[in-house]
Amino acid sequence: MITFNQLRVGYRGRAVTPAIDGTLAQGSMTALVGANGSGKSTLLKTLAGAIPPVSGSVSRPNPPVRFAWLPQQADIEKQFPVSVFDIVAMGCWPRTGWLRAVSRSQRNEIMLALETVGMDAFAKAQPGTLSGGQLQRVLFARMLMQQAQLLLLDEPFSGIDEKTVALLLSLLHERHQDGCTLVVVLHDSQTVERHFMQVLRIGSEQVSWQQNQATVVPLAAARRGGTSC
Numbered sequence: 001m002i003t004f005n006q007l008r009v010g011y012r013g014r015a016v017t018p019a020i021d022g023t024l025a026q027g028s029m030t031a032l033v034g035a036n037g038s039g040k041s042t043l044l045k046t047l048a049g050a051i052p053p054v055s056g057s058v059s060r061p062n063p064p065v066r067f068a069w070l071p072q073q074a075d076i077e078k079q080f081p082v083s084v085f086d087i088v089a090m091g092c093w094p095r096t097g098w099l100r101a102v103s104r105s106q107r108n109e110i111m112l113a114l115e116t117v118g119m120d121a122f123a124k125a126q127p128g129t130l131s132g133g134q135l136q137r138v139l140f141a142r143m144l145m146q147q148a149q150l151l152l153l154d155e156p157f158s159g160i161d162e163k164t165v166a167l168l169l170s171l172l173h174e175r176h177q178d179g180c181t182l183v184v185v186l187h188d189s190q191t192v193e194r195h196f197m198q199v200l201r202i203g204s205e206q207v208s209w210q211q212n213q214a215t216v217v218p219l220a221a222a223r224r225g226g227t228s229c
């Protein structure tokens with residue numbers, strides 16, 4: 001689905017990663033790991049098309065697929081004067097176009113997405129009044145609304161409590177079972193080993209691919225907040 005050909009990513013012509021070769025197969029679930037500053041976020045930005053490769057290339061799916069990109073929380077403006085409902089409604093834009101009013105059925109979909117992440121009671125709240133974990137749940141609800149086939153997530157679980165991580169992981173597994181391709185930047189090796197079949201590790205000199213015997217958490221257990229995660 002996505003192929004890296006001697007891809008080096010970085011800024012203003014300066015590469016921050018070694019050359020990357022390999023493939024993200026359609027329907028794969030890949031953990032992107034590496035030390036701070038190794039270039040994980042930069043690779044995601046490149047995959048999202050936000051910045052061009054420094055050298056080499058990345059071949060994207062043809063025909064193009066809809067993608068959703070969840071940046072690190074630090075990148076997200078919490079003081080935006082909108083409601084939680086509005087944030088999730090933004091997930092409809094790829095389908096409806098910018099700033100179009102949501103239909104009655106989309107309104108129901110948005111409330112269902114908020115219910116799925118346990119945030120329906122906060123629909124009218126402002127993002128600035130939410131905790132980090134609550135905001136992350138809302139951003140996941142927006143991602144669900146996007147109905148994307150390629151999900152790019154940058155450290156989605158940092159600072160999030162275990163129960164919420166279990167819920168969000170179960171949602172990712174559901175998307176994976178629906179055939180989505182996922183690339184997730186992670187630092188927690190236990191989560192990587194238990195949930196991700198493929199690992200792309202970025203080192204300072206070279207990158208490596210690893211295949212895991214991931215143990216998928218049963219969805220129902222994760223939804224109940226089970227401890228298996």
Ligand SMILES: Nc1ncnc2c1ncn2[C@@H]1O[C@H](COP(=O)(O)OP(=O)(O)OP(=O)(O)O)[C@@H](O)[C@H]1O
Binds near residue numbers: 011034037039042
């Ligand atoms: N906008 C930018 N312009 C120039 N250099 C940048 C920019 N953003 C990041 N960098 C540099 O690129 C390198 C890789 O940064 P990146 O954020 O991709 O690392 P990371 O692996 O995601 O790190 P972390 O685990 O700390 O989030 C770092 O040396 C960083 O200083």
